[in-house]
Amino acid sequence: MPLTRDSHSVSVPHERPPLPPVASDSPMFVDDSPTHSIKQHEADSYARLLQLNVCYDAMPTSSKMVVFDKDLLMKKAFNGLIYQNTRHVLISSGGDGGKISGILSVTDFIRVLLMKYREVMGVPSEHEVDCNDIGNMTVRQYRDFVESSGKLFQLVSIDANQSILEAARLLAKYRIHRLPVMDPIEGSPLFIITHKRILKFLWCFGTQFSLPEYHVKTPRVLGVGTWENLKMVYPSTPLHECLEILSTQNISGVPVVDEETKKMIGMYSRFDAIAIATDNDPNRLEKSVQSALDFKNFNKNLASMVVSINTTDTFWTAVQVLVDRNVHRLCVLNEHQQVEGIISLADVINYMVVKPGEHLQSPKAQHTPRVQRVEDMSNQELRRLLTTNNHDLEQQNEIIQK
Template sequence: MDSVAEVPLFEMDEYEEEDVLSVRSRGVCMYATYPMTPPAGADPDTYIYMNFMKSHSCYDAMPRSSKLVIFDTTLQVKKAFFALVANGVRAAPLWDSKLQCFVEIYLQYSVNRLISIKPESSLFDAIYSLLKNKIHRLPVIDPASGNVLHILTHKRILKFLHIFGSMIPKPRFLQKQINEVPIGTFREIATIQESASVYEALAIFVERRVSALPVVNEQGKVVALYSRFDVINLAAQKNYNNLNMTMKEALTSRSCWVEGVLKCYPHETLEAIIDRIAKAEVHRLVLVDREDVVRGIVSLSDILQALVLTPAAASPVSHELLTPLPSKSISPFSSQCHHFLLLKFQPPFPRYLQVANLSSLKKTRWQVMM
C-alpha cells in the first residue's frame, strides 16, 4: 500500500445500464409510497418526477451486482484511506465487531449514528434523506439481516430516472431554457485562478462549503474543474508536502486523465442539461456564457431538489413528508474538520493517521472531507 505505483487512482463507473435494465427482468417494484394526485388547478407535469420516485423503491435502483467495501472500526485510518483509493470507491460502511452492527460510514462521517434507508423505502424518501441531511451516500440496509446491500448516491438515482424516463410522460418544462428555471447556483460562485496554490483551494473548500471549484485563467475563462476528490488523489500520490504547487501544476499532475470541464449554456434546455450530466456521470456542470466566463453551477442536488422535492413541498397534502430529519452530525466544514484536513496533508504523513484506527477517529470527532 505504501508504493504509489500500487495505488491505482481512478473513479469506478458508478452505474451500468445493464444492471439497471435488469429491473425489468426482475419484474419487481415495491411501492413504499403511493403517488400523489396533483391538487386542483396545479400543472400535472410538475408532479411527474415526484410520483415516479414515490412509485419506485431503493431496491429498484440497485444494480444486480456491484462492489461494496466494508471496514472494521479497528482498521488504521491510513490503511482505510489507501484501501478506498485502491478499490476506486469513496466511502465504506464501518462495522463494529463488538456491537455487531454497522455504526458509521467512512468517509462521510457521522458522529452519533449511521443514516441509512431500507430497500423497500421509496426513492423519494432516499432523495429527501440525501438532500436534507446534506450527505452524498446513503447505505441501503436490510432490516432483517442488518447487512448493507448497497450505497445510493445522487448520481445513481438520477441515472435510474434518466434510463427509465422514456417510460413516463415527458414534462413540458424540460423544454425550458436553464435561465428560465430556478435550478442551480448563480450568485457568488466560488472560483480559483490557475496561478493560485492548492493550499488556497483547500481554504476555499472549507470557507465556502463547496465540493468543486472552476479553475479560471487570466481572462476569467474556465479551463478546468478541481474537486475535493482531486485533493484525496493528491494525498494518495504522496504530494501532500507540496501544497504550494499552482492549480495548473496540480491539474497536469493528475495521475488519471480527466476530460475538460463539462459546461452548459444559458440557452440550453433543462432536458439537454439533465441528459448531459446523466450520461457523463458527473456531479455538476459549469454554466458559462459565450466567452466561457463562469455564470453558475448546476449540480445533481439542484436537479433532484427541483424535480422531486420542491413539488412535494408545494403540495398542501404532503407537508408531513417534509418535516426536517434529525441530524446530529458535525458539519463537514466545522473547525474540527479544518484541523483534520490540514493535519492530513502536512508532511510527512501524519503520525496520528499512521497509528490511529477508525474507532478512535470517531472519538475525536474529526471528519474527513470527501
C-alpha cells in the same frame, strides 16, 4: 452479509437476488403499474414514480460494499480508500456485531491533510491534536476527535423497502451525497443510493410521462443551480486554499478559471485530492492547482476534462449531459466561456422530485422480507406470494388515485 469481527477491511460483494413478482432484463426493476393512468405530465409525476418504487428497485444488478473496521489505523484506512478507488467506505465495529455506524470519505482525507498543514504552518487550532499521530490513530479514535470538535455527522441510512422518494428527501434534508440502503431484516448494507442513481432511475423509467413544460426553459430561468457568489480558483492558487474552499463551503467541486480572461480551464473536486497521497513532497499543499490539474489530466483528451453547457441551453439539455457524462456537476458558460453558474445533481433532483413531491406521503415500509430467493420456495408458496403482491399493488393504486 454479516461482517466478521476479526476482519479490519472487508469488501462485500452483493448479488441482487431475483424479485419474485416480476422478471426483468433491465439493471433496474420498476413497478410502474400504478402510473399507467398518467397520460399527461403533472407537476409531481416524477415524485409519484419514486413514491411507488422502493430503494431496492434502484439497486444495481450487482454492487460492492467496502467496509472498514473501527479499529483500523487511519493511515491504512486512507491507503485502502486509494486502493479501492472509491470516495467513501462504510465503518463498522466487530464488537457491535458488525453494525454499520458511519462513513469514512474523501472529506475526512481532506480534513486530515489540512490539519497537518495548519500544524506545520503554526496556525492555532481550537482542538489541540498531534497531527503527526493522526495516521496512527484508529478510525474510532479519529471519529471521537471529530465528534469532540462538533463536526461529526451521525449516520443517516434508509431501509431497502422504503420509497426512493423518501431517499431523495433524506439526501436533501441532511445535505448529504450518499445514503446507505440497509437490509430491513438483517440490518446489513446492500448498496449506497446517490443523486446520480436516482437521476438514472428517472431517466430510464420516467419516459412513460410526457415531457414537463419546464424542459424547454433554461436552468437560470427556473432557478436551478447556483448563480451568485460562485467559488472559483485560479491555476496559481495553492492547493491548500482550494482544499479549504472544498472543506468549509460544503461543495464537492470548484471551477478553475484563467486569472485574466476568467475562462474556465477545469474543475477540481474533492475526489481529486486523493492524488495528493501519491506525492511525497512535504510542500505538496503549497503547489498550485495547475500542477494538480496537469497530474489529473495526464494522457487525457482536453475535451473530456470540462463538462459544461451554454447559458442558452435548456434544463433538459443539462439533465441529458449529467446522465450521459456521468458527472456530479456541470458548469454553465456564457459566450466568452466564462462560468455563469453551476448545476449539481442535488439541484436537479430537488427541482424535479423533492419540491414537487412535498405533499406526497411515503408509503409505510413493509417490514417483511421483500428479498426472497425463489429457489427456496415451493410452487404453492410462490403462487401465494405473487397473489399477495398483486393484491397489495392494486390496493396501493386505489389509494393513490383517490
